[in-house]
Amino acid sequence: MSVTTTHTPPTPVATTPPPRARVRRSLPSWFGVWEISLLGLVTAVLVAASIASPYFATGQNFAITAAGAIGLALMVVPMAGLMIAGEIDLSVASVFGLAGVTFGMMLDAGVPLAGALVFGLVVGAAAGFVNGWLTTTFGLPSLVVTVGTLGLYRGIAYILLENRSISRIPAEWAAFAQSNVPGTYLPYPLILFIVIALIAGVILHRGGFGRRVFAVGSSIEASRYSGIRVRLVKRALFTFSGAISALAGMIYAGYVASARADNGTGLELTVIAIVLIGGVSMYGGRGSLVGVILALFLVTALGSWMNLFFVPTNVQNTVIGALMIAAVVVPALILLVRGRRPRLS
């Protein structure tokens, strides 16, 4: 978001007492106080849920929960990168739906599985690129651009498929999306997610591109002066976001064995909630993929716990909402208690 241009990130070094500062400095950037707190919370939830329900800490439950959450998990990864770069993509769930629909239609038209997959990925990448192109070329806030394309992409999915559904999903793709690696409780898509998350994490926190992403999110001006091609970085991130959302949508279509225009409606808010709970700053420039993955764990573990007790979805979302507010209020309160006046952003 272009709010970044006027917001200077707070400097924590100045007022924090020296011993605390030393502790903080010894922690790596991708695993700080926020990540430790999240790890504590995840552990607490896992322990509490295991005590509350005998069905929680079972391989079966893990496999079901993981397979169900894979769409969400995949979309969280590029969103973390985008938000660290100071942008946002509200259209991810619409790309998710649109890619599922085009994938299904290709299969229905007799295109082989590999071709349909590639086509879906291209559609997703193109959709993501359009977001990035509109945002960077016209200097528009991505929040507004992607509110528009949220409607546009979902709308195209509806135009293509109306309220029909395509269930001609090849058996091998359904098997990939639904079943576990033989002898384990690890769903195949989970392995794919781990690979993607690992690669993305290494690039983001150890690679040159990741450094540029953080730089762009911290200060566009400074990045431009140091020769970073800001537009290119942002377009790459948007395109990546589109392609991964498309992949997630196609895996989901395999998981439920049907492609529908309304697949994944409203998922964008959950994705953003997880990234924010993961400690990524709304203003860009700060955050880590480790934190985001931990937040993903936290939200899915809580969801699985509540599912075992038949808590309705809307009430489950309330818990996510409360977590989000806690994620912003608690650090702000800590700053307030320490005597720093909060900024009015």
Add this chain to the structure above:
Amino acid sequence: MMLRELTKSPEAPTWSTTARRLIARREVSLLAVLVALVVVFSVLSPRFASLATAGQILNSMSIVVIVGVGLTLVLMTRNIDVSVGSMVGLTAYFAADLGAKNPDMPLPAVVLASCVLGLLLGAFNGLIVATLGVPSIMVTLGTLYIYRGIDSILAGSNQVTANTMPEGYDTIASWSLLGIPGLVFYAFAIAIVAHCFIRHTFAGRSVLAIGSSPEAAVKMGLPARRWVFFAFALSGLLCGLAGVLWGARYGTVDSSVATGFEITVLAAVVVGGISVNGGNGSIAGLLIGAAILSVISTGLALLNVSPFWLQAIQGAVIVAAIVSDSIIRTRTEARGASA
């Protein structure tokens, strides 16, 4: 915005400079788009250019305008409120349920109760944003879920229908004067008050100043926090009113009322040229933005276009509106005409 009123033009404005300034105004170009749309639909569908259609268009944009006024004020302070859909949903059920369970309660009391609930919900958003200075999108995204959750705990799978609603509940929205629906009167009354507030009061100018530059506003001694809080609280209040009107208009209220409505309102506001970066925009823009979207949906329905096309066209209109706005803005800035 403020500069325009402080700096005097050095030479007497000639017709051409006045005209150029007028054209450069966002509202005028939007109005042109609106007129063009009306002309196109009138040519395509003979039923479009009628009083009945005009009433329908105004009626369907009214609730969007009411909620949009609150959102406009919030955006002007360089914040955002995405919880409006949930606030409308929660107050709609609360009000309808309250009326259904207490048939003796006078209707103004039900309306008042709903507005107070909305005010409290909005004030909660405002309190967190203003006192802690945390990003409003996080806070209101959180309350979007929380308020919707409270709504579904309250409502369960229950549904308040027109039969169980108190006597005359639907007339809150369905009355009309000289063929103009009552909803339209509410919307325009609120829009006019908001316009006067923003254009002609010190408080309204303060709201815009805070959005233009929060730091400068604070240095000028404006109580920035107070006005941010006020904008959120007002947004909630208007959602409370919109909640009652929603129930009165549609006659059926369950826990899913106004789900995703925040996107519709945000679309109208954004098409209306109200900047998400604060300090910019006008209520006139909001009205035209809401009218454009309403004309499109009504016009397409009259042309028997499949409703499945509607969402894509609305999305494309939003994108087109913001892109054209950006192009116009860069052109006028390049020309040096800082209108």
